[in-house]
Amino acid sequence: MSKSDLIKGSTDASKQSRRSFLKTAGTGGAAALAATTVAAPYVKAQGGKIKWRLQTYSGAPLGAHVIKPQIEAFNKAANGEMEIELYYADQLVPTAELFRAMQSGTIDAVQSDDATMASPVDIADFGGYFPFSCRFSLDLPVMFKYYGLDKIWEEAYSEVENVKWLSAGSWDPLHIFTKSPIKSLADLNGKRVFGVPTAGKFLSRYGLVPVTVPWDNVEVAIQTGELDGVAWCGFTEAYEVGWADVCKYALLNNICGAWCGSYFANKQSWEKVPPHLQQLFLSTIDQSHYYRQVWYWGGEAKLRVEGKKMELTEIPKEEWEKVVKDAESFWDEVAAKSPRAARVVQVYKDYTAVMNKVGYPYR
Numbered sequence: 001m002s003k004s005d006l007i008k009g010s011t012d013a014s015k016q017s018r019r020s021f022l023k024t025a026g027t028g029g030a031a032a033l034a035a036t037t038v039a040a041p042y043v044k045a046q047g048g049k050i051k052w053r054l055q056t057y058s059g060a061p062l063g064a065h066v067i068k069p070q071i072e073a074f075n076k077a078a079n080g081e082m083e084i085e086l087y088y089a090d091q092l093v094p095t096a097e098l099f100r101a102m103q104s105g106t107i108d109a110v111q112s113d114d115a116t117m118a119s120p121v122d123i124a125d126f127g128g129y130f131p132f133s134c135r136f137s138l139d140l141p142v143m144f145k146y147y148g149l150d151k152i153w154e155e156a157y158s159e160v161e162n163v164k165w166l167s168a169g170s171w172d173p174l175h176i177f178t179k180s181p182i183k184s185l186a187d188l189n190g191k192r193v194f195g196v197p198t199a200g201k202f203l204s205r206y207g208l209v210p211v212t213v214p215w216d217n218v219e220v221a222i223q224t225g226e227l228d229g230v231a232w233c234g235f236t237e238a239y240e241v242g243w244a245d246v247c248k249y250a251l252l253n254n255i256c257g258a259w260c261g262s263y264f265a266n267k268q269s270w271e272k273v274p275p276h277l278q279q280l281f282l283s284t285i286d287q288s289h290y291y292r293q294v295w296y297w298g299g300e301a302k303l304r305v306e307g308k309k310m311e312l313t314e315i316p317k318e319e320w321e322k323v324v325k326d327a328e329s330f331w332d333e334v335a336a337k338s339p340r341a342a343r344v345v346q347v348y349k350d351y352t353a354v355m356n357k358v359g360y361p362y363r
Helices: 003-025 030-035 060-066 068-077 095-104 139-146 149-158 197-206 215-224 235-241 267-271 275-306 317-335 339-358
Strands: 050-056 082-087 109-112 163-170 174-178 192-195 209-211 229-233 249-256 260-266 311-313
Touching (some): 060 068, 060 235, 060 275, 068 275, 095 260, 139 149, 139 163, 139 339, 149 163, 149 339, 163 267, 163 275, 174 235, 192 197, 197 209, 197 229, 197 317, 215 229, 229 235, 235 275, 249 317
Parallel strands (some): 050 082, 050 109, 192 209, 192 229, 249 311
Antiparallel strands (some): 109 260, 163 260, 174 229, 174 249
């Protein structure tokens, strides 16, 4: 049996066990709850402490930067009134089932992008990496704060039963890291990469093949040949989580300047938290947005200049301009899905027009 078969078998078994956990935890029966190793949402321990479970999309090495400092800061500042237990990718439920698990109350909160966790909203395509919507990481929070994306996200999730959208922030740019070099659009053809849904859908028009595997299995899947690379992150993350050790080449042309990720909570769990702890949680989320943005931004520059693990390649400008142009029709396709999706695309267009006109030092 090959390593790939072993990985697949282990993954299938793991997914099956997690699905069983979801079904059992959702029954609400005392016997079913006793059979699980995780308590029900919003359990108060002796002394009245509020207990939450939060699962992130990220694995533990990445989670050490994108969420763990925030949860540790919150737990410390909550002073015994509340404690959040942090779980990483696929530890309680598969990432694709995160939304349903949060909505049902199996877990209390989630950190993820909308698309990766299959949010049932008409703006889900804009979570993760939407092609060329951002050039820099500051673009995203500006559009949320000053161009109305926050109101659109609040509106969309207010229509979903038992879910509270809390905040969105930016992560790293999207680059493609592979075992063989990419020096033209033709080199994308047939490459199997682990990536986020919307960007993968866009890149598939050039022959790229998006493949989904559990986050913790990505490195081994690249080593065994199940994957040819990743289209999931930027340089900072690729080096931090070990993917730069198994990929030989890094494509400098990026598809988007910032990943869009959000915090969500089970609405019932959220409403049971007193206002001062709600504010504390939101404040530590803002602290996390700041930490993450600086960590990613500094790493991108340093590792492109000083990193030695991957050879840098580039698709020629004249050829890459076709990809940028193709994104315009992709935007229009997504905008046609719903009036609200069209409003998001219009924000992108309005913001891009301003940035293109302002020029240096912004563009």
